[in-house]
Amino acid sequence: MSTQGTRGGGNRFPGVVAAPFAMVKLGPDVESGTTDAYSGYLPDGRIFGFSMMHESGTGGAPKYGVVSQMPVVGDVQNPIANLSQLRAVPDEGGVGYYKSSLASGVTVHLAATEHAGLYSYSFPSNSSASIVVDVSHVLPSFRGLGWEQHYSGGSFSTFDDGHYEGSGIYNNGWNLSPDWTIYFCGKFNQQPSNSWTFNGNGTAFISHDSPSSTSGIARLGGVFTFAGTDLTSRVGVSFISSAKACHNLDAEITEDTELDILVENAKSQWNEQVFDKIQITSDNSTDVQLLYSSLYGMFLIPSNRTGENPEWSGTEPYYDDVFTLWDTHRCHSSLFHIVQPEAYEEFIRSLIDIWRHDGFMPDARSSNFNGRVQGGSNADNVLADAYVKGVRGAINWEDGFAAMQTDAEVVPANNFDPKAPDSSTKEGRGALPDWLQYGYITPRFSRAVSRAVEYSTNDFGLHQVAMGLGMADEANIYLNRSRNWRNHWNPLASSHNHTGFVVPRAANGSFIAQDPQQCGGCYWGDAYYEDNSWIYSMNAIHDVAELKKRIGGDERFVDRLNKLFDLNIFNAGNEPGFTSPFLYNFVSGEQWRSVNRSRYIGGLYGAGETGLPGNSDAGAMESNLLWQMIGLYPLTGQTTFLILSPWFESMTINLGDGKTLQVTTTGGDRYAAPYVQSLKVNGEDWDKAWVTWEDVFANGGTMEYVLGENQVHWATGDLPPSPAS
Template sequence: MSSQGTRGGGNRFPGVVAAPFAMVKLGPDVVNGTMDAYSGYLPDGKIWGFSMMHESGTGGAPKYGVVSQIPVLGEVPNPLVDLSQPRELPDEASVGYYKSTLANGVTVQLAATEHAGLYSYSFPSNGTASIVVDASHVLPSFRGLGWEQHYSGGSFSIFPDGHYEGSGTYNNGWNLSPDWTIYFCGNFSHQPFSSRTFNGNVSASRSYSNSSSVSGHARLGGVFTFVETDLKSRVGISFISTEKACRNLNAEITKDTELETLVQIAKSRWNEEVFNKVQISSNHTEDLQLLYSSLYGMFLIPSNRTGENPNWSSTEPYYDDVFTLWDTHRCHTSLSHIIQPKAYEDFIRSLIDIWRHDGFMPDARSSNFNGRVQGGSNADNVLADAFVKGVTGAINWEDGFAAMQTDAEVVPANNFDPKAPDSSTKEGRGALPDWLQYGYITPRYSRAVSKAVEYSTNDFALYQVAAGLEKVDEAERYFNRSRNWRNHWNPRATSHNHTGFVVPRAANGSFLPQDPLECGGCYWGDAYYEDNSWIYSMNAIHDVAELKRRVGGDERFVDRLNKLFELKIFNAGNEPGFTSPFLYNLLRGAQWRSVDRSRYIGGLYGAGEKGLPGNSDAGAMESNLLWQMIGLYPLTGQTTFLVLSPWFESMTIRVGDGKMLKITTTGGDRGTAFYVQSLKVNGEVWDKAWVAWEDVFQDGGTMEYVLGERPVDWATGDLPPSPASWETSYL
């Protein structure tokens, strides 16, 4: 199950994650020339450690790979040399379990809890067994972009009873964080006959010490040698202290805990908290693997660090390893709300609490530090999506709106990111000065056009929450600002027989020459991020009626959507284009075209190692597929879900509090007969190409599809709402 997306750029973490969002993510670190191992794992190469912390599906540069140990045959005169080993056999993995068989004959099996890990080693019987614990171990990056992690220093102490404690301090990685520290506490199932600390560096590799405690900025750790060949190693970690790491270890993995016990607990938790929430009628192995592997990939990160926040004291939940809301706000967070409603509420509370103490909500966050912002302040969209769907619980929505207003009104300090030094990439909206002065963003700011489109959706999010809180003046202001994407619309920009695209605009109001098909590198320093103007011109999903008018009406809108595929502009691995294939639903008689696109996108996925059409991006890619299977697509910040076509004859989704959404299909098949002929919602004939949250998710419900081989015009009712296209706000 956990091998999906581990090859071909998916960057999925295949190691042990004992529960959804568990802090410990225990697995191998692989080196293969100059390839970045973003999650620590590469399918080919040598294993140079098994470490306690990883992220899944991230890009840019690796993060973590800390608190590592590696088994070595015989004694270890120099622990600073290359101790990596090829694999003798392919690794094996399942939920809660990982196994590597190394070329030196050592077998390593892994299991974990939320804050601790268990290593089980089997050495060949004809020699001594050593384990090297390396506090300086950290995943490297070879891209040369300045995003590589660094080890800053650490400490390591061996105690008379054989257990060890220590810490490591590291910095940088994809979010450019300053120094952060992780503490650890470990012991073994047998007393070593020899143990020592080491402290040195590459140029003085033999400067290790027999003392029981070392600290400093050089590479350091411990070497433990045993006469026994079957060993267990237990390790706890904490962001607070070594004492807390020891408490975590002793509370979660005792000396008598068996590896298989932890594996079974992990499977039970994943089944209860995630997998059992969705049931399908199919008995096809590929279907089941694809569904449940995708669900698994969705909930590996962020990491639930409640009680492990070193920067402030709070009774609120705390989540870290947010990669990134730019990726996940489009369809991941809305599905998280359905599958994991309690954790979703806790996550919203955590975003607001980070604002309380750090000053801004994160768009991305890792190692307790905000960064990096790729576009807008998309925590705003996540909060609005929760708000309009009635998520309350213990959320303080007055504080939530104040956090959103910070994004909308306060210019964040520039962190001088070398790839985009014009404004902050740490948090907030770096290009806010232009947004407030001009109502658009000039080229003095990088990613100006894509930021402008996203700032518009962010301001629509503020409108939604302000309106619900009856903040009349604020609602009116942000409603008007949510239309500012229009200020980048050049009606004379042309491409492939279409006119009108969002393009760069100078401070004097003039539009700059721009080929809508081109975006330079589509990266940090360019006018558009990850996609071109064809895609971003379709991204104001709160204002589609106005977009249709500007494009030239329904027929031209259909042709423009078609061109995304005919010209091979659409890339299923790029999040800005996620929603575009389904905007046909906002036209009369065209819902079947969204179904066509959905089936095409679903066909790009598989259950195997190359089963993702792009980087997992913390489960964004997997959630996109899951919505195709369900046969709906969310419009974030609104209660609207666009109707597609479900994959299965029957699917049941537990939506909380014992409520169910049951989706059935008759008369069709997955291969050819997948067009909607008719639909009933909660037993009533349905004539709209969309449903609202309250129709099917709020209290559960039923959706009964009749499918067939040919498109029919069944959706003759009201079009989906386009709220920013109203003459004024509803207030």
């Protein structure tokens, strides 16, 4: 079972995902009565259904858990009663496969394709077998924040041949989505001895003899009872129609398809598309498991919904379940590009196409609806990163830049989010009025300081693309705007013997007193989102030379980075601080300190259930580790990669078109002697603490490290670029 991150707040989905980005994510839904099951799974609690759609690794509130069925021993008297079951033993599974053994004696085996799922049931001998399909089934939230999902209606029909079709309508969830509809089509491998449909509320329901149809806002579904104890159920889903759901089912899982074949197909797809892309030499099985478990966790979402877009028709790819670019733009996007370049190009095209039809690119999106924006418009960073690294293909970059300019110039309509009613959290940059008027953001907007830092990096992304498109005037405008984080810099703000931090600023230009180590609740209504000024003051990664100057030079800069750890400010499970541990590379000879921090962070990970230091966040947490395994760290929107220290004696990354990056180490030991003694890049001696995309990725290359226990000041060459400085 791919257990990494399924306990301890990792929230990763352990069920069946038949291929990278598959639309169907089939697995158990567990309830404890007090704890949100963000991906449906909890290690403890009662399973109340097995559903076709889930997210992975997210926080906020659960999304999906729809198109569910629940096995029940014997006849079902009340289908809307609590039919949940404890597990007799812990669940099992692996790539493409999942198994639950319920206390009732029922064993459930699951496999899937990209748009359909296969349930194989074994019931206790000498019993009848019932399957309850509950259209109103949805993952609940117990946080009391108003982000819980709601079922708002549906339809359910049974037919003479024993199959059923229908749809469910749902709304809300973390992204505050209005009503959206999923269609389904289900077939069993034998005729039921009895079947009927129901609708009702509470403990009262109305039953209808089969074949029948029922619809409405009351809970509804169907009950199917079988004489045998071994049963298979096939289900297809679609966002278009129940006829399309039946088509998806029949095209992908036929009546004679065996579960083992689906499992093997899934393994083949994951091997070919992901696992085979990175090969290592290691005799440490734990390391191998950690590497490939992390790669697996990276590519569960977003969901490739090409051909399943109910909002508009067209020829462009369509990806949903972007959850969220605020989490993933720092290091996930850049590895997505390397491991899955074709899907990455499709993803970029999808972001732009969403702008064409919905008016804005998403910072987050699920159930075909943008939301929620936690900071900046970070699709701008993602597009800039792709552009400067030469991603072209079928991307219309003029439209791409126009989409970025919409973020930079158009104030999105306020969606009056109860947690931040000051401006839009649906899309775009809600605090843009202040950004354009003052060059900073006043406290009339929530998350003012953290948004200002992110808007600066977003504008730098526009500068990068404008430069490449030959738009000199626009490039200059956005380069200047990318420096606006400086307008929040109060040189007198002090904390722990350091002065100069980004702080709130009033409309009259005065700075507002703020302890840099405090951020109130660090949430939607506060000046900083999910971290404090110590972290956000270090986040202008396009302007580090200026940042060093304001902090007081190299020695003070190193000391400030040290204090992130000495004062226990840095949190490895929180994305705003992801890049900070490696900024030592901007000081001549201090690269060894980045290696130190990297080894500490790597030690917080594991291949087991508690192996993630925070939410997976759609693979952001896993990609953060994977870059450290490689021995590099990306600076989003730039071609720069900071050099760390690789984990393995040899790693080969398949870059496509016959190109590879080969990373080797000699001497040393990952923990006892991890420091770079010397480095050759493409056979040449290297004295810089950074490489570029062109150096090692554009055409492939080699990086040959000599490691040892001495903290050698080997990187004394040119510092990494600070393009806004």
